[in-house]
Amino acid sequence: MPRVLLTALLPALFVSGLAAQTMPFEMTKPGLDVGIVVTSLEKAKHFYGDILGLKPAPSATLPLAGGGELVRYTSGGTEIKLRTFDKTPPQMETGIMGASGIRLITLFVKDTDSMVKRIVAAGLPAPDFVAPEKASYKYGFVSDPDGNQIEILSFKTEGAADLYDRFQIGLTVTDAEKTREFYTTILGLKERAPQPLPIAPGALEYFTTAGSTTIKFWSPKGDRPLRTGAIGAALGIRYFTFLVKDVDATYEALKARGVKVTSAPRDLTPTVRIMLIADPDGNTIEFATRK
Secondary structure, three states: OOOOOOOOOOOOOOOOOOOOOOOOOOEOOOOOEEEEEOOOHHHHHHHHHHHOOOEEOOOOOEEOOOOOEEEEEEEOOEEEEEEOOOOOOOOOOOOOOOOEEEEEEEEEOOOHHHHHHHHHHOOOOOOOOEOOOOOOEEEEEEEOOOOOEEEEEEEOOOOOOOHHHOEEEEEEOOOHHHHHHHHHHHOOOEEEEEEEOOOOOOOEEEEEEEOOEEEEEEOOOOOOOEOOOOHHHOOEEEEEEEEEOOHHHHHHHHHHOOOEEEEEEEEEEOOEEEEEEEOOOOOEEEEEEEO
């Protein structure tokens, strides 16, 4: 199982030499949400709810316009949105390095022993936890029913009160510098110092933060298919969401910074207004305002 360098305890250092930018929008939620397109909602609910032990959001399973259903689970300050389509999208390559796109989510877990017991009882391989020398944390990996990679991170000490409210999203990208410029200079996210990527000699892992969520990315050598684009184009981790104060103002501000807008602001429901943009690889990023 690939071992991706963790960001949780890295010093909050900013890389020198980059022009400082502020976010051109105001977040109304401390963390980002993430959307996963699944083959079977029942299997996904069993995995994320019963096995991983995530808390379901208050609302029940929601029917979606155009077909399919959605159910939400919470991990700290993040909602994991599981959704289906009437016609199941094609399966993409599995594994963190199997393709370029959104390839990993990281959960911060307090009681890993109970989680591992549930994983093994379900007939799944137990995570092979790694505890770096002199570090206060350990991490391991498990796959969901569609092969999406879930990183499980835990600490030996309790740490800060909001430690387990954190969340991470991992991207395999085609050009690390273009991705870095997009998330720092264009979106104005804070940056932490890059670190060597252990599984890919010569490659670096980059980190940007939006509230309690870290977006981390890497670009190892070698050819990989690009599996990004429309949310319903494939199964897997397909998009993540910023909740913002004013999606229309965000639209104007991001257009002024040259962002590729793939869906202009529109009302998703009577109470939710959204827009979609794409990062340099075409990963979908949603901005949403709750009226």
